[in-house]
Amino acid sequence: MKTISKGIVKTELSYTAIMVALICSGFVVSIATFFSIPTSTSQAIVGGVAGIGLAVGTDINYSKLIIIAESWIICPFLTIALSFILSHLLGFVLRRIRIGGILVQNTLGWLAIMSSCYVAYSLGANHAGIAVGPIANLGIIHPTLLLFIGGVAIAIGAVTYGKKVTDTVGKGITPLDIPGAFVAQISSAFGIHLFSIFGIPVSTSSAIVGAVVGVGLTKGAKAISQKTIWTILIGWVLTPCLAAGSSFLLYKIITVAL
């Protein structure tokens, strides 16, 4: 959170400002999840911080903001290309492989589950830190306990609303089979890794959605649900905008009230 805020706004933000940005971005992500849109927490946080920056009246690092926004656009395209190529490559290998097809499918299934666990673990490690980081620095509760509470909250979120987004990503965009799911997972992980090498902050959800679209494109453009894609795209545009707007307004209301 501190890293993001320091990169986007040029001055140190107060804890009230950070809390407002966090609450608003969290709220926007919750709304998106309610409507089954796989949106990005980082997009919401970046929007929230930019909104707070405008409300505080500090200078905003627009060049940094543009680089981040560019990565949101480039990343899905990169993962689309990656998963499209990987799908064809895996298809080629599977046709020529000389071991049992069912056994290969079973192995791919387990690998897809393991890679999902890895992505979920990375997300948990990162997002729990983002969510409780500012409070941890206040020293109210021990940071480890705070992270545990954050982790439990993430688990509750996954159990209560995770299914809706899972349906959108797993079935809504294009129906995925075992090899397709495996390729989507690998491509998104590889895409995220590639961006992190270049030090560009990237959204995991946009990477995964891009990878799923890439897998669907191997079956033809008609295999992709245009309605779902448009809903996701609108969600991606609205998430940072709504987070920025709500942060700006809430911070203004709080400062006027206090």
Place this chain on the structure above:
Amino acid sequence: MILFKKEKEVIELIIKHADKMEECLSTAIKTLETYLEEDIGEAKNLARQTDNIETEADMIRHEIRSKLYYGAYMPLLREDIYKLVESIDQVANSAEKCCDFFLNQRPVIPDDLKPHFLEVIRESLGVSAPLKHAVLCYLQGICPVEVSRQHSKEIGVLESKVDTIEWGLSKKIFLSSLDYSHKIHLRLCLDAIVAVSDFAEDSADQLDLVTLKAMI
């Protein structure tokens, strides 16, 4: 190798099941050939052997089901695997039923129709070889997936050939001077014979479906 031990055991059992299906069909051919030679005693012995082999195939199928029930393969794949095994079992079942039909109802095959019946029996029940090759090819990995699909196609071609022979023989039966009841009985007899290749085609289709699902 400990990894996927249960899954490999299932593959071995499916191959064993396909072997039994082939054995069952070849014994059934011998049974029907002996019946047409009017050696009923020997035909009965062979029919009993066919029944026993089919029972052994059933036992293997139950074992496969138990292995799947106890967690072999991902839940998504279990249905496809079991459907494939069941479809192979149907082929062996139909061969057993065909033998039972001959030895229970004792159809009287006129001498002039015997060569035609022999031809349709050999073609319909001879479908076991490409079916077994297709299954082995896919499961054992002894050849690329395309070869397995080629074997499946062969089964389709064989089934069409059987249909053509059936059409001709059916016409011959109904144009003959036999009693109408006799004609109907021979027609039922023919139905029992061609059912084997029909089930083999269904099994090949199921194998094709499993193969297609594995492709991207």
